[in-house]
Amino acid sequence: MIAFHTPFFWLIQHFLIPYSFWGALAACVTYFTGYEYTHYLMHVPKGHYVERFKWFRFIKEHHRLHHKYYLRNMNVFIPLADYHLGTLITSEGWRSKALIHKQNLEKKDKAKETTPANSEG
Ligand SMILES: [Zn+2]
DSSP states (O other), X not given: OHHHXXXXXXXXXXXXXTXXXXXXXXXXXXXXXXXXXXXXXXXXXXXXGGGGSHHHHHHHHHHHHHXXXXXXXXXXXXXXXXXXXXXXXXXXXXXOHHHHHHHHHHHHHHHHHHSOOOOOO
């Protein structure tokens, strides 16, 4: 993956953003090192200290669902893109942006129905 990205970093530095190659390469190496190690820990749990953290358990469950529904939860580290692209699912169910919007509208409608009308005045 790093070798695949390197020519693009060079092209970007050469034609668009001067002095960006080494920073882009460092970010790429950092991301893929973190990704590969975290992915390994998700699949081969060995009592590593990060397994105690809530964020790790969250991304592990997020990734488990990715293997079950392979076109969902595409981002291992940061599910923000999945949320915005409508590919996010959680163990509670589908969490697409459209569904969340619909649920929020239903909550607002329910709140309006249960709020007593203002009889004073
Ligand atoms: Zn995996």
